[in-house]
Amino acid sequence: MCKRIISIVFGLIIVVTFTSPGWAAPPNPNVHYNGTDVPYLDTTPSTAKGTDFGTEPVGTNVDHTFTIENTGNNSTLTLTGTPPDYVEIIGDPEFTVFAQPVTTSIPNGTTTTFTIRFTPGSQGTFSATVRIPNDSNNENPYDFAITGAGSGAPEINVLGNGVSIADGTNFPNAADDTDFGSTGVGSNVDHTFTIENTGNADLTVGTVTVSDTINFSVIQDPTSPIPGSGSTIFTVRFSPQSGGILQATVSIPNDDSDEAPYDFGIQGTGNIAAPTVTLDTPSVSNVQDTAATLNGNITSTGGQNATERGVYWSTTSVSEGSGTKVSTTGDFGTGGFTENVSSGLNPGALNYFRAFATNSAGTGYSAEQAFQTEPASQPTGLGFSSVISSSMTVSWTPQSGDGSIVVVKQGGPVDVGTFDPVDFTLHGFSSDPWNGGADLGGGNYVVYRGAGTSVD
Numbered sequence: 147m148c149k150r151i152i153s154i155v156f157g158l159i160i161v162v163t164f165t166s167p168g169w170a171a172p173p174n175p176n177v178h179y180n181g182t183d184v185p186y187l188d189t190t191p192s193t194a195k196g197t198d199f200g201t202e203p204v205g206t207n208v209d210h211t212f213t214i215e216n217t218g219n220n221s222t223l224t225l226t227g228t229p230p231d232y233v234e235i236i237g238d239p240e241f242t243v244f245a246q247p248v249t250t251s252i253p254n255g256t257t258t259t260f261t262i263r264f265t266p267g268s269q270g271t272f273s274a275t276v277r278i279p280n281d282s283n284n285e286n287p288y289d290f291a292i293t294g295a296g297s298g299a300p301e302i303n304v305l306g307n308g309v310s311i312a313d314g315t316n317f318p319n320a321a322d323d324t325d326f327g328s329t330g331v332g333s334n335v336d337h338t339f340t341i342e343n344t345g346n347a348d349l350t351v352g353t354v355t356v357s358d359t360i361n362f363s364v365i366q367d368p369t370s371p372i373p374g375s376g377s378t379i380f381t382v383r384f385s386p387q388s389g390g391i392l393q394a395t396v397s398i399p400n401d402d403s404d405e406a407p408y409d410f411g412i413q414g415t416g417n418i419a420a421p422t423v424t425l426d427t428p429s430v431s432n433v434q435d436t437a438a439t440l441n442g443n444i445t446s447t448g449g450q451n452a453t454e455r456g457v458y459w460s461t462t463s464v465s466e467g468s469g470t471k472v473s474t475t476g477d478f479g480t481g482g483f484t485e486n487v488s489s490g491l492n493p494g495a496l497n498y499f500r501a502f503a504t505n506s507a508g509t510g511y512s513a514e515q516a517f518q519t520e521p522a523s524q525p526t527g528l529g530f531s532s533v534i535s536s537s538m539t540v541s542w543t544p545q546s547g548d549g550s551i552v553v554v555k556q557g558g559p560v561d562v563g564t565f566d567p568v569d570f571t572l573h574g575f576s577s578d579p580w581n582g583g584a585d586l587g588g589g590n591y592v593v594y595r596g597a598g599t600s601v602d
Contacts (some may be wrong), residue, residue, distance in 0.1 A: 172283045173223035173254070176215045177290065177343075184212065188290040191273075197292045199264040203403060204346060209244055211261045214278065216252040225250040226286075227279040233260045237274025240266050241292060266296025269346070296454030298347025298374060302402040304410065305340040316411035318393070325449040326384040326414030331449020335384045335414065336365065341398065342373040350455075352399030354380050361385060361392045362412065386416025389449060389507075399573065419448035420508035423455075423501050430517040434495035442501025442512055443482045452478040452503040459486045459499035461492070466500065466511045478503065491519050541599060 179196030191197035196210040212321040216223035225232040225247060230248055235241050238434035244263035252258055266272065271293065278288040304311045306323035318324040323337040348371040356362040366381035386392055391413055398408040426441035433439075440457045456473025458464050472485045483501075491497060497519065501512040527543035 153337045155350045161486065172222040173216050173218035173252075173281060174314065175223055175278065175280050175282050175285055175288050176217050177212055177278070177288060178210050179210060179325040184290050186285045186288055186290070187229055188601070191291050191293040197290060198293030199262075199292065200315035201295040201297050202264065202266055203294045204266050204268055205299060206265070206403075208264045208294070209261050210264075211245075211259050211364075213257050213259050214247060214252060214275075215257045216254050217407065218254050218282075220254055222279045224253070225278065226451065227277075228269075228279055232278070234277040234279075235262070235274050236277055237292075238272040240264055240272040241274040262292065263406050264292075264294040266294065268294050269298050271295045291475065299345045300343055300347050300349035300372075300374070300402055301345035302349055302351075302398070302400050302401070302405050302408050303342040303344050304398065304408060305342065307338065311339075311410045313405045313408045313410065316395070318411050318413040324412045325411060326412065328415040328417050329384065329386060331386050331389060331416045331418055332447075333385070336381050337384070338366070338379050338381045338395075340377050340379050341372060342377045346374040348373055348402045354382075355397050356382065356412075357397070358392065358394035359413070360387055361416070366396070382412065382413040386414060386449070389416045389418040390428070391415050416449065417506065418450045418507040419446075420457075421448050421452050421503040421505055421510040423503050423510045423512045425501055425512045426484075426517055429515050432486075433486075433517060433520060435520045437486065437488045437492045438491065438497075438517060439484050439486050440501070441482060441484050442503070444478060444480045444503045444510075447479055448507055449504060450505045451538075452505050455483050455501075455503040457487070457499050457501050459487060459497055461495060461497055464498045464500050464514055467502075467509070469499070473502075493519055495519050546564050 152392045153550065174437035175186075177186075179194075182194050182196070184195045184197060188195070188197065189533065192201065196212065202208050203396070213583060214223075214225075227234060230246055231243065232247055233243050235243060242263050242265070243260060244253040245259075247258040247260045249258050259534060262276065264272075272295065273291065273293045275289050275291055281284050282288075302313075304313075307321065309322035311322050311324060320327065326335045326337060329335045333473060341349075341351060351368050351370045352366060352586065361384065363383050363385065364380060365383045366379070368378040368380040370378070372378050375397050381599050382396065384392075390427075393411060396410055396412055400406050400408055402408070422443035422445045424443050424445055426443040431439045431441060440459065442457060444452060444455065454473050454475045454477050456471060458467065458469035458471050470490060472487055474485070487499075495518070496516055498514055499514050500514050502509055504510075529541045530538055531541065532539045534584070
């Protein structure tokens, strides 16, 4: 209880005020954020006071915790709001009271706290008033302004074959195209992936990389930026350079708030095949009576160089892997090769052969080819008679037991100087007359084999 005594002494007015022991000053609320006061009826939100929640991506949460302090003298401050909402929000619904004060009775010199949550639901600026009803006689309700802004947020998602690939996953499978399957070494398999922006602000993506640049490569980069609800594509190529399961990680730099970079695993299997082998051109050369050079060509290694290449030959038809083998070991890529058969051939005999090459996956064979060795001795006494514009007769003297072989030039008069009838050295032939028979490519020559002494 407060009393005043007024006395007049010598014309002066003296006022004396005293307080009885049972009287106390009223409670006085004060609000602060991290030690900075938030004044009563404050209308200027700021970061320091915690009343400006800043700019946050749409859909995210930001919490600010405020302290209510009773600075009164020997009086308890009571929060008088309607339970349970002792602290109220008046304004945009992006602001809510995430945590109400634990106590509604605050003795002098003590505090309690409450938390405001800001959750922007769209882009733009939002505002509200925090109201704290209480029993003070001059700061009730304790109001102050708050504000915050929402910004668009990008959100990345990656699809393979129309199936989402989770960030950080490392379980390649065919369903989402992260498993490229099996392909031959040196072959290519391309898979195209889609980058979606499911957010509402531009998504910026950087250069897509793969951790294994030997067997995988990015052959088409995505475009950037990607608008909200938009998409772009990129393509990864699998080009196995060795056999077996080959793995890599795809990494996509981006400005998503929690998925940067966006990584996932990929894999593929490199298959090694047997080499592909053909006959070279010419397939037979340097034919003699008991020797010949046989020519093959490795046109594909199958993904691994050959460790052996050569020919199989026989005087009868040669199936794959049968006959007499003449070969060379080493480390062989693609290209032509020769093998010299210098033993086992018979004069004037028909022979067969296949070229081959072998790597760890198996052996590849060419088609079969026949060739004729020269006779041990050549005919002599070659002569021409009855020569007219359209025909002639060729005669010769065979060597004992050798039969006869005569070369005839087509398309004009025979010029004996174009070949040597003694050793049958080849002069100007468009292909090898010993390589199987009568058709010599351009039709310039025919080869006659027989046991007679003349031919018309």
